[in-house]
Amino acid sequence: MSKNKIAITLGIVCMILTIAIVIQINTIKGTNETVSQTLAEDELRDEVLRMKERYDNAYSSLENAEKELAQVREQATQNDDSSAEKEAEIKLNNNLLGLTDLEGQGVEITLQDDPNATVDSISVLDQISNHLVHDSDIRMIVNELKNAGAEAISINGQRVVSTTSIICIGNVIKVNDSRVSSPFVIKAIGFPERLMTALDRPGGFLEELNSYGIVTSIKKSNKVEIPKYSGVISAKYMRTQN
Amino acid sequence: MKKQKIYIVVIIGLVTMLLVAVMFAQFKTIEETDITGIETARETELRTMLSSWKEKYEETAQRLTETQNTIDEYKRTIASNEESSEILDQELEQTNLLLGKTDVVGNGVIVTLTDNDVQTISADDLLVLVNELRLAGAEAISINDKRIVNMSEIVAVGDSILVNTERVTSPYVVKAIGDQTYLFSALSLKNSGFIDTHTSNGETVELVQQNNITIPAYSSSRELMSLNYAKEVEEE
Numbered sequence: 001m002s003k004n005k006i007a008i009t010l011g012i013v014c015m016i017l018t019i020a021i022v023i024q025i026n027t028i029k030g031t032n033e034t035v036s037q038t039l040a041e042d043e044l045r046d047e048v049l050r051m052k053e054r055y056d057n058a059y060s061s062l063e064n065a066e067k068e069l070a071q072v073r074e075q076a077t078q079n080d081d082s083s084a085e086k087e088a089e090i091k092l093n094n095n096l097l098g099l100t101d102l103e104g105q106g107v108e109i110t111l112q113d114d115p116n117a118t119v120d121s122i123s124v125l126d127q128i129s130n131h132l133v134h135d136s137d138i139r140m141i142v143n144e145l146k147n148a149g150a151e152a153i154s155i156n157g158q159r160v161v162s163t164t165s166i167i168c169i170g171n172v173i174k175v176n177d178s179r180v181s182s183p184f185v186i187k188a189i190g191f192p193e194r195l196m197t198a199l200d201r202p203g204g205f206l207e208e209l210n211s212y213g214i215v216t217s218i219k220k221s222n223k224v225e226i227p228k229y230s231g232v233i234s235a236k237y238m239r240t241q242n
Numbered sequence: 243m244k245k246q247k248i249y250i251v252v253i254i255g256l257v258t259m260l261l262v263a264v265m266f267a268q269f270k271t272i273e274e275t276d277i278t279g280i281e282t283a284r285e286t287e288l289r290t291m292l293s294s295w296k297e298k299y300e301e302t303a304q305r306l307t308e309t310q311n312t313i314d315e316y317k318r319t320i321a322s323n324e325e326s327s328e329i330l331d332q333e334l335e336q337t338n339l340l341l342g343k344t345d346v347v348g349n350g351v352i353v354t355l356t357d358n359d360v361q362t363i364s365a366d367d368l369l370v371l372v373n374e375l376r377l378a379g380a381e382a383i384s385i386n387d388k389r390i391v392n393m394s395e396i397v398a399v400g401d402s403i404l405v406n407t408e409r410v411t412s413p414y415v416v417k418a419i420g421d422q423t424y425l426f427s428a429l430s431l432k433n434s435g436f437i438d439t440h441t442s443n444g445e446t447v448e449l450v451q452q453n454n455i456t457i458p459a460y461s462s463s464r465e466l467m468s469l470n471y472a473k474e475v476e477e478e
Contacts, residue, residue, distance in 0.1 A: 003248055004247055004248060004251060007248050007251045007252055007255070008251055008255070010255070011251060011252065011254070011255025011256075011258070011259075012255075014255065014259060015255065015258060015259050015262060018259055018262065018263055019262060019266070022262075022263060022266040023266075040285065041284055041285060041288060044285065044288040044289065044292065045288060047292055048288055048291045048292045048295060051292055051295040051296050051299060052295050054295075054299050055295050055298050055299040055302060058299055058302040058303045058306055059302050061306055062302055062305055062306045062309060065306055065309040065310055065313065066309060067477070068313055069309055069312055069313050069316070072313055072316040072317055072320065073316055073326075073330075073333070075316070075320055076316045076319050076320050076326040076330075077326060077330065080325065082327075083325070083326060083327060083330055086327075086330045086331070086334050087330065089334060090330070090333050090334050090337055091474070092468070092469065093334070093337035093338065093340075093341055094337060095469055095472065095474055096341055096392070096467060096469065097337065097340055097341055097392070098392065100474050100475070101474065101475040102469075102472040102473065102474060102475065103472070103473065103475050104471040104472040104473055105471050106471065136370075139369060139370075139373060143369055143395055143396060143397065144395075144397075146393045146394065146395040147395035147397050150393065151393070151469050151470070151471055151472040152472050160392070161392055162340070162341075162342070162376075162391060162392040163376055163379075163380075163381075164376060164392075165373050165374075165376040165377035166373060167373065167377055177294065189471050189472040190471050190472075191471065225475065226472075231298065231301075232298075232301045232302055232305045233340050234301060234304075234305070234340075234381075235336075235339055235340060235346075235381055236381070236421075237348045237349060237350065237381050237419050237420050237421060237422075238339070238346040238347065238348040238381045238382045238419040238420075238457075239339075239346065239347060239348060240335065240338075240339050240344040240345070240346060240347075241344070241345040241346060241347040241456060
């Protein structure tokens with residue numbers, strides 16, 4: 001009996017020891033990993049911030065340079081009619097490219113994810129996506145606005161230019177590589193009645209979104225302001241064919 | 243009897259220990275996989291951010307240098323009372339090129355979408371494709387030689403698809419000039435790329451890389467190259 005007890009005690013002690021050792025090994029490994037991870041990540045994070053700062057500085061210098069360029073171009077062309085014509089055309093081109101702030105009559109559209117849609121209120125999880133604004137919804141509206149003759153469009157301050165993509169990565173919508181989120185404010189300059197009818201007509205796209213619980217509004221405005229594109233449009237791969 | 247009991251106890255003890263050890267080993271492995279999952283995700287995300295800011299910085303810095311050179315050029319012509327036509331023409335040409343007012347040539351990809359017995363290509367398919375091409379950095383795009391400019395629409399009217407108010411029909415030949423390798427790999431991503439997602443629907447979609455693709459200038463009767471409602475915000 002006493003031998004049995006000794007054996008059992010020994011067994012238990014051994015087990016506890018083993019457990020302790022295993023736990024210890026685990027913890028040590030864990031700490032080491034986390035430390036080296038965060039260190040490497042912090043360094044990377046710093047690098048990202050430094051690069052962003054460099055970009056911000058370069059971009060604000062570029063903004064100033066573009067203003068100066070517009071001034072000296074005007075100055076250099078004011079004494080000659082054909083030059084002045086070209087100067088005006090370059091200005092128009094820059095307006096069309098989205099490189100300048102524009103204002104004019106138009107519409108403002110707001111889209112908001114269904115405020116009543118929560119995981120609790122909806123039984124099947126994947127149905128909640130029906131109550132959210134999608135990248136395809138925004139693409140659809142932008143395309144309708146273009147079809148209705150919009151001259152300039154922005155989405156949450158992001159100017160729509162010839163290189164603009166509107167995509168969804170996970171549950172984040174990106175326009176011009178910048179995150180945008182609900183409420184989405186889409187502004188368009190153009191003939192207000194036509195822009196309005198394109199989306200607001202019975203059976204139109206906004207009505208369809210409403211039926212999913214998405215909160216939409218559209219209003220005409222005499223002064224819609226649309227900011228310039230905050231990036232660079234360049235031709236690295238294409239050239240004019242002579 | 244006693245010896246047997248001891249044996250049994252020891253064996254049970256050993257087995258239990260072994261089990262516990264294995265259990266822990268298992269826990270540890272699970273934990274480690276989780277950690278590496280999060281770690282790589284974070285690091286990858288950070289690296290993507292870094293390279294995207296770097297690219298933006300380089301592009302901006304280069305444009306800054308170009309802009310300053312142009313400013314200097316104008317200043318020189320003002321100072322010497324010369325005509326500034328050369329630098330003006332250069333600027334005009336460059337902005338026309340970016341806007342789509344000229345025929346352009348370059349390397350890129352051609353995507354051909356064709357109606358078949360099962361699936362008809364929709365305006366939305368083309369809209370999604372153009373969006374994907376832009377995301378992959380396309381500089382010029384055309385659908386059946388209709389140039390897609392900033393304000394081009396792609397809409398379904400009845401059974402037809404209109405691009406720049408002009409009718410296009412199957413086969414839809416979508417040309418894009420840009421970084422050829424990037425365009426090609428972005429579209430041909432396994433399962434999630436445009437080609438796989440659309441061919442799996444039964445659509446006929448073909449993707450080829452081609453050099454020296456020519457994309458014509460915007461030439462629709464639709465006025466997309468003028469502004470009637472928008473005007474530039476003047477500096478105060």
